[in-house]
Amino acid sequence: MRRKLAAGNWKMNGLTASLGELQSLASAHPDPLVDILVCPPATLVSAAAQCCATLPIAIGGQDCHAERAGPHTGDISAEMLKDSGACASILGHSERRENHGETSDMVRAKARAAHAAGLIAVICMGESLAQRDAANTLDIIAAQMALSIPDTSTAENLVIAYEPIWAIGTGKVPTPAQIGEVHDFIRTRLERRFGPGVGRGVRILYGGSVKPDNADTIFHVPNVDGALVGGASLRAEDFSPIIHALSEST
Numbered sequence: 515m516r517r518k519l520a521a522g523n524w525k526m527n528g529l530t531a532s533l534g535e536l537q538s539l540a541s542a543h544p545d546p547l548v549d550i551l552v553c554p555p556a557t558l559v560s561a562a563a564q565c566c567a568t569l570p571i572a573i574g575g576q577d578c579h580a581e582r583a584g585p586h587t588g589d590i591s592a593e594m595l596k597d598s599g600a601c602a603s604i605l606g607h608s609e610r611r612e613n614h615g616e617t618s619d620m621v622r623a624k625a626r627a628a629h630a631a632g633l634i635a636v637i638c639m640g641e642s643l644a645q646r647d648a649a650n651t652l653d654i655i656a657a658q659m660a661l662s663i664p665d666t667s668t669a670e671n672l673v674i675a676y677e678p679i680w681a682i683g684t685g686k687v688p689t690p691a692q693i694g695e696v697h698d699f700i701r702t703r704l705e706r707r708f709g710p711g712v713g714r715g716v717r718i719l720y721g722g723s724v725k726p727d728n729a730d731t732i733f734h735v736p737n738v739d740g741a742l743v744g745g746a747s748l749r750a751e752d753f754s755p756i757i758h759a760l761s762e763s764t
């Protein structure tokens with residue numbers, strides 16, 4: 515049985531005062547039926563991990579370098595994230611693929627580094643609107659899966675986030691049928707590549723404009739094991755009902 519996962523991606527948002535949101539979230543979900551992961555900016559990982567040490571909220575990074583250490587000004591290694599108290603890292607988010615020229619090969623190298631450091635790799639993938647309109651969605655996902663996911667993946671250290679680029683931060687959400695088609699496709703591919711044990715154990719999240727008012731519908735789509743939430747994860751009053759909807763769907 516896959517345990518559901520509600521993951522928050524704070525992106526480039528959050529100052530020390532934002533840690534209070536984590537306290538509020540934990541107060542609203544003292545004994546959650548689902549896993550909760552919050553990925554604040556790197557500047558807050560250590561403080562957030564300390565703040566959540568006794569709370570049912572895990573902390574993750576938003577990116578890591580493919581190498582363990584070295585002359586990479588401004589970068590952060592997977593080992594550093596782990597050392598700061600993170601247990602996971604988002605990798606290959608479309609904003610990094612687009613704004614930082616990250617290729618799927620680079621994402622795979624980062625994921626391998628994350629695994630070596632003992633982190634869960636939350637690998638993001640998704641199509642643009644032009645790719646969807648051209649009926650290329652599944653081909654794009656197949657290619658991103660083949661190249662972005664390393665062989666070091668297990669049911670425990672890999673989470674996939676399907677995030678259509680056109681749904682991120684736009685308020686546009688695919689239909690349940692569209693989400694289901696891609697999630698089923700990802701599941702089948704995982705089983706084919708890693709075997710039924712790992713393939714059925716990996717959690718597949720949906721991401722892109724998940725809000726309190728659409729979460730319930732999304733969480734009832736088969737093979738949706740949770741969500742990667744951007745904007746609505748910044749405040750406990752928005753993230754909390756999403757976590758509640760996920761718990762209700764179990």
Ligand code: PGA
Pocket residue numbers: 523677681682683684721722723724742743744745746
């Ligand atoms: P959004 O972002 O929920 O604000 O659309 C999701 C994401 O980019 O992970």
